[in-house]
Amino acid sequence: MSNVTLGALLVALGAASALAGIGVVVGGLLGRRYRWWRDCTMLAGFMMAAAGGAFLVMERALITRDFTVSFVAQHGSSRTPAVFNVATLWSALEGSILLWTLVLCGYVVAVVIKFRDRGDDPMMAWVMLTLFVVCGFFFLLMVGPARPFSSFDPAPSANGQPFDGPGPNPLLQNHILMAFHPPILYLGYVGFTVPFAFAIGALATGRVGEGWLLATRRWTVMAWGLLTLGVILGAWWSYETLGWGGYWGWDPVENVALLPWLTGTAFVHSVMVQERRGMLRVWNLSLVIATFSLTILGTFITRSGALESVHAFVESAIGPWFLTFFGLTVLVSLGLIAWRGDELRAPGRIDSPLSREGAFLMNNVVFAAFAFVVLLGTIFPLIVEALNGRTLTVGSPYFERMTMPIGFVLLFLMAIAPALPWRKASAGLLSDRLIWPAWLGVGAILLSVMVGARGWAPLLAFGLGGFAGGAALRQLASAIRRLRWRGLIGRTNGGMIVHLGVVLIAVALAASNSYVRQETFEMSPGQTAELSGHTFTFLGTEVVEYSNRVERRAAVRIDGGPVHEPAIAIYDFAGRLIGIPSVRSTLTDDVALSIAEMSDDGQTVFLRVTVQPLVVWLWIGGFVMAAGTLLAVVPQNRRSPISPGSASSTRRQVRTARKSGKELV
């Protein structure tokens, strides 16, 4: 059986299984036979097998260069190196949707296995219905507008050469991160479907308490962690590939990946308030719905060609499908929230703004403001064009000006929130807990000034970074002192490690943006240029031929040490010429070299040099965040956070404190 036939059959099997799943669960719900969802286990397995099988068939077609598959003919090539041949699957629309569907089906199977004991639970029936609907949508996309398996006739060219495809976009086949960044990003993106399905289940059944949050706590944290890692790897890929020393350009595609991360981050904080105090129900439901909806909106923006982006490698007619699905998701979700109305009213209240829950609430407002700014800036050009036909660009100056104060507030909240107890804090307690983190902040400013840092914005970022880092370290030290190695695991302590990663990233962002230097030098062999205390000696050029490209490299010695070779690559089949930068990373600064222009004889190059301090700490911070996330999902085997005693002190502590007149924390 040909790859096209087998792949198309598998996609059809997946679509049919999803639709059958919808039918069975709806039938069960209508007849109050909630157990029927358990009977869909086999259908979920079929979906997984279909998506997995289709994925493997496409990979086989790509690896064996089966150009009878249209996708392979359009995006594959016999000259593409093996690792990028595998990654070609997610370099274009149809393959991306296939990967998305596979990840989604994986989550569905995991949900079925994890919650197999809750056979009679109507909430699980609604959860499965939601998951089947989302799966059905993606399978139908593959049957319709994003069909990965359509046939192609690979006729030989006029000169008798066998057919060969162009290969993926050259930018997508010159860095190893391309093999990891999209799948990890998708694991994060798609992972939010699970808490979304439980939110819908909670709304549909009216069980809007804390149960659904507890059930999905680890799923949410893992999805958030994977999205974080995916975004960081994407920034790293941009930095290493695009060649101007930039890792974040506030490009629409970058922004739409950031949006669900922002709402997801707000959610992982605010769920703690609901778990502990039973509050913020509507808010939490809205956040998880917003996070899922923003992943769909983001896909619409990146795949429809509505906005120009350096990352938009495909444009297609798939946009209206996603826009319709986004609209339906928002409508149904808001309708359910409105329907539940009074049942969502919170039973408690926040006693004082100076409390852990007060800080979380503030944190959520700030994250919501952050998301609003990013969303508005991203879609504003579309709004203006629709209203008056004018083209407008909203770029980095806008985003940096608007998000910088938000970033400062978030760092400040990160510093004080871990020191705040639940319910209410006294000034004395807060003072005792925050004094040495504050000294660490002062130390950070002092050290920065001593090494030559100037300017209020970066210094404030370093100071607040030191303050927030100190608060996280204080919490970790306290936990390790009490619990030894277990002081590193669990949500709070893992969360503090995540905070440390955020601090590293914030400091690296502030330093690399504030003190970046870039200059282009016209150089002949033997000439030396200087920038930011570094010297660059141009040694000469060479031409290297690969299976898929010809590289013209310039050898440049940095600081009299190692030789780096930025290049210009010509992908003859795609007819594209792209720059391949070379980056020297150290713990203190990065030197990025790229060739802006090169004479035909290779005797003159225009060498673009970018020097940025502390860039490597962005990636280290990202991995610290990922490690913190993993530690956060490790259970501590302690009391349930919603047990009656959790929000107050123990009886013994109450009695002792009552006798001694001591303050309770």
Added chain:
Amino acid sequence: MTRRAGPPTRKGAARRLSAWLGVLVIGGSVFLFGAVDEGSPRTDADRVYSLAKNFGCPVCDGQSVAESDTVVARNIRQQIARRVDEGRSDDAIIAELEASFPGNDYTPAASGLSSLVWILPVVAGAGALAGLFVVFRRWRQEAELGATPADERLVAEFRRESELADLADPDGPVQIDEQGDA
């Protein structure tokens, strides 16, 4: 061991105050020195880079003039460098570029329809803060209303049960962390 804040004493309060004054004075002065001192002067190349970074390449997808290696972007970079050499201001250079390549200035205008992109977040932020203020004030007022007789009965009942339980198990069952956290 968990360290608890002791009852406030005059000596403790003075110690805290002096520690925070130290933070404010030392941190504030170092910060002010670093914020006011301009450091090394900005070169023409820095200005060219900064201007090029904030203007979109007219023929590229989402790249700035600083980032793109197209002929058009290279020409614009050269034009910026010439204008910087001539001593033109940043605003004048951007205005000239925007006149030649409309819609590519990365900074939206603060007038007309474009101004909404600046105003709306500020209005929304102010609204959110006002909302928080109102909510916290309402919660505080509710707290000040005090407990109802039914609440007091519940508390008394719970205390009675707690004391009985404590008599039965004087060591107490649960240990909580410093933050009262899960």
